[in-house]
């Protein structure tokens with residue numbers, strides 16, 4: 077294997093602690109979570125106690141002010157395959173950044189301590205039953221009522237949909253301007269906010285992907301994130317890193333599942349030629365057969 081040069085000794089120590097924690101806190105319970113269709117809330121609290129949640133947040137709000145993506149990369153690599161349903165990277169890198177970059181000081185003080193402790197599990201709701209990739213076509217709308225918004229519509233395929241306590245919801249904020257989208261913070265228990273059943277998927281059995289419904293949900297203006305017409309550009313900023321974070325998890329799972337499988341298949345395929353795949357790839361690539369796994 078080619079050793080990756082991007083990690084320092086501190087990262088290696090961090091990785092070892094993540095592996096130790098995950099071995100104790102995830103592996104024994106994952107089968108139960110698969111049956112339950114979701115991980116436990118205790119797992120989120122335990123991750124918060126470890127300091128693994130939203131590490132980039134200011135220390136004043138329970139974060140570590142650790143703006144080094146490699147630590148999040150390590151979490152994604154080590155947790156993605158141990159519990160595909162524990163969507164820590166969604167919480168940490170896909171939703172929490174809205175509270176760092178778009179939220180105002182009052183919102184940060186109100187929401188970030190729960191985000192870093194694991195008391196407030198995060199989700200983001202963009203996709204709708206008739207709208208996937210084309211975010212500009214969403215129908216969920218927020219109507220301005222002076223001191224509050226009224227939210228109506230529905231979302232689907234929302235990760236952490238059942239466990240989430242704080243959900244960033246994208247909604248049209250101006251009926252006359254199709255691209256005007258706002259981001260609104262919906263909290264567990266708000267009247268008019270309900271959730272569907274867990275959606276059955278081919279994979280990630282312990283991930284609570286769900287539909288969300290908003291029926292005249294009153295959202296105080298203090299739960300509006302940033303400019304109510306700029307949600308589209310806020311989301312675009314976040315989506316690039318979302319792709320990166322997703323890829324890290326996908327690669328980790330592929331390495332764990334597909335590479336050994338491929339090598340097993342190659343082994344049986346190569347046997348007639350009396351050549352092990354490792355030898356074969358050494359010759360072919362002048363390196364290790366699993367060279368793309370660059371740890």
Ligand SMILES: Cc1cc2nc3c(=O)[nH]c(=O)nc-3n(C[C@H](O)[C@H](O)[C@H](O)COP(=O)(O)OP(=O)(O)OC[C@H]3O[C@@H](n4cnc5c(N)ncnc54)[C@H](O)[C@@H]3O)c2cc1C
Pocket residue numbers: 199200201202203207208209210232233234235236277285
């Ligand atoms: C397990 C899971 C978890 C999810 N979690 C969340 C979540 O937490 N929050 C959330 O908001 N959403 C979530 N989603 C929704 C996800 O973001 C959407 O599935 C995604 O945006 C694609 O939308 P779609 O499935 O409707 O596909 P479509 O938009 O119908 O696209 C289908 C295919 O067509 C391609 N395509 C679409 N438009 C074009 C075009 N103009 N040109 C070329 N190709 C095009 C797409 O690339 C894709 O390959 C989740 C989905 C899944 C499956």
